[in-house]
Amino acid sequence: MYSAGDEVELFLNDESVGKKKLSDDDKCVVRFEMEYQPGNLRAMSYEKGQLVGEYSISTATGKQRLHMAFDKSQKNNSDIVFVNIDVRDASGNVFENLNNEVNLEIEGNGKILAFGSGNPKAQDLYSLPQTTLWNGRALAIIERKTGEKLVVKVSGDDCVTTELSI
Helix, strand or coil: CECCCCEEEEEECCEEEEEEECCHHHCCECCCCCCCCCCEEEEEEEECCEEEEEEEEECCCCCEEEEEEECCCCCCCCCEEEEEEEEECCCCCECCCCCCEEEEEEECCEEEEEEECCCCCCCCCCCCCEEECECCEEEEEEEECCCCCCEEEEEECCEECEEEEC
């Protein structure tokens, strides 16, 4: 994991896995070797003994729900809309091991400019309304032809379908 601090402590399900010091030679990277266990993984970064950062991630479980959200960095009135898509559980944890196919549908006067994932070896065509998730995620780039409302729907195998109004 990456840390700007000088020491990192890793916890698995609230039990410490260990603490490791970082040097300039580590280039902000610290590694912990351990066997996979489902649950919560939390890293705490320290600088001179003071907590300077914390990050946690939890295993997704249960029913898979497709989730969509606008890219937070874009303007609301833009003609080009970036929609982040992922598959989450009821607690909002992303199913990071999913590589399922998902389908995109637009209702209204809009066009799919690109639909794909961050997979560096993807075989999907970005112009089609379906793609394969990579690490449970995909991105749709949509052009609004007019200022009228668009409804974007995404569906996939074993997932609850969702929609987003633009």
